[in-house]
Amino acid sequence: MSARKINIGLIGFGNVGAGMIKILRDKKAMLREKTGMEIVLKKVCDKDISSKRGVSLDKSLLTANVSDILDDPQIDIVVELIGGINPAREFVTEALKKGKNVVTANKALLAHHGTDIFALAQDRGKSVYFEASVGAGIPIIKSLREGLVANNFAGVFGIVNGTTNFVLSRMSAENCGFLEALKEAQKRGFAEKDPTLDIEGMDSAHKLVILTYLCFGRMARIGEVYVEGISRVSLQDINYAKELGFEIKLLAIAKKEGDALEVRVHPTLISSGHLLASVNGVFNAIFVSSDLAGELLFYGPGAGQFSAASAVVSDLVDLAQDMKAGLFRPTLNITPDAEVKRLRSIDEIESRYYIRVTADDKPGVLAKISGVFAKFGISIESVTQKPARGGQAVPIVMVVHDALEKKLRSALAVIDKLDVIKEKSVAIRIEEI
Structure with a gap:
């Protein structure tokens, strides 16, 4: 019996697109044997169809006109790999309207417009698959949607950006500063020429919106996610954190606290003994x-x-098998967590904090600082004063017990105005996972 053919159109012939084509070619026989389907690349669209990508294609497959894919009734699945919000949004929307299923790796698009895209797919009886949008080859999307379908979730904590994790790891292992570590990441191809989206945490936030949807059935708006990047993380704080038994990671966090859901991305101290x-x-x-x-x-x-x-x-194979069986699995079959009534603002969260203040080395300084914390109901767990060097101001490193974010920030604002304080204080949340 001949295998059923599924025709796909690829929009975005970049690094990942070229990799997909290589896999479909190199693994053609294996995929056909496992699925009983033949996935056929019918058309590839990109603004640049002349540059070499390390994979050869018949010129008849290449086009710079996206309509050659969207208007082709023989194309069953559109693979969108151009990234960004526009024109990807228009292409995905048009594909669904014209009766095509969609596979995308576009986390920014889904974070900003996922609700509308999923609703349109549902209305048209089509599917949107997005495994590559979070964690690349890590099968987290499929695991959350299928393997863990009977579970309720208390929290999800992710290191989901390779650029920032490389930079922080490099700073910790090589005892180098932020800029030096970032330059090394760029040199190795781990960071973009303009790394802002990664370094300032927005890429992680896009992925967190998707994870939050899958775990809690809530599609948070990107503006509802608290986002703080790593550009202000210093080598000094990384080393002090290590002395206290912690590592600093850029963590994407979604967790339930009572009837509220916390959705946030920021540098975080986690115990050195934790797997993360x-x-x-x-x-x-x-x-x-x-x-x-x-x-x-x-x-x-x-x-x-x-x-x-x-x-x-993986998404292409899942879709092909659904089509072969005549199945439709709606994208919006995620059940909202009934316990979650609202999103909690960053001011409402409570956690332990790592605090570093830089102050004059003279009697009474600690009393002034602890006095301010006491006025705001904040209890100090530990204090370490580092040695002074030649009359310079000294770092004072503290860990405070669970405190409300709003009160902690208010206390630090008062402390920073004390005449004995020489630099803006640093506060990094400690996450108990």
Whole structure:
């Protein structure tokens, strides 16, 4: 019996797109044997169809006109790999309207417009698959949607950006500053020429919106996510944190606290003994706490041509099998967590904090600082004063017990105005996972 053919059109012939094509070619026989389907690349669209990508294509497959894909009734699945919000949004929307299923790796698009895109797919009886949007080849999307479908989740904690994790890992391991570590990341191809989206946490926030939707059935608006990047993390704080038994990671966090859901991205101190603390370099990891399966860690390369392309091909195979069986699995079949009534603002969160103040080395300084904390009801857990050097101001490192974010920030604002304080204070949240 001949295999059924599924025709796909690729929009975006970049690194991941080229990887997908290589996999479909190199693994053609295996995929056909496993699925009984033949996935056929019918058309490839890109603004640049002349540059070499390390994979040869018949010129008849290449086009710079996206209509050659969207208007072709023989194309069953559109693979969108151009990234960004526009024109990707228009292409995905048009594909769904014209009766095509969609596979995308576009986390920014889904974070900003996922609700509308999923609703349109539901209305048209089509599917949107997006495994490569979070963690590249780590099968976190499929695991949350299918493998853990019977679970309720308490929280998800992720290191989901390879650039920032490489920079922080490099600073910690090589005892170098932020800019030096970032330059090394760029030199190795782990960071963009303009790394702002990664360094300031927005890429992680996009991925967190998707994870929050899958775990809690709530599609948070990107503006509802608290986002803080790593550009102000100093080597000094990384080393002091290590002395206290912590590592600093850029963590994407979604967790339930009572009837509220916290959704935030920021530098975080986590215990050196936790599995996430040992995730280094460009690797990603997602730690999930669930009621039935317990605590799970998903780990692997968070970027890379074949890692991401592997996830895209996985989606293609799932869709092809659905089409073969005549099945439709709605994208919006995520059940909202009934316990979650609202999103909690950053001012409402409570946690322990690492605090570093830089002050004059003279009697009474600690009394002034602790007095301010006492007025705001903040209890100090530990204090370490570093040695002074030649009359310079001294760093004072503190850990405070659980405190309300709003009160902590108010207390630091008062402390920073004291005449004995020489630099703006540093506060980094400590997460108990």
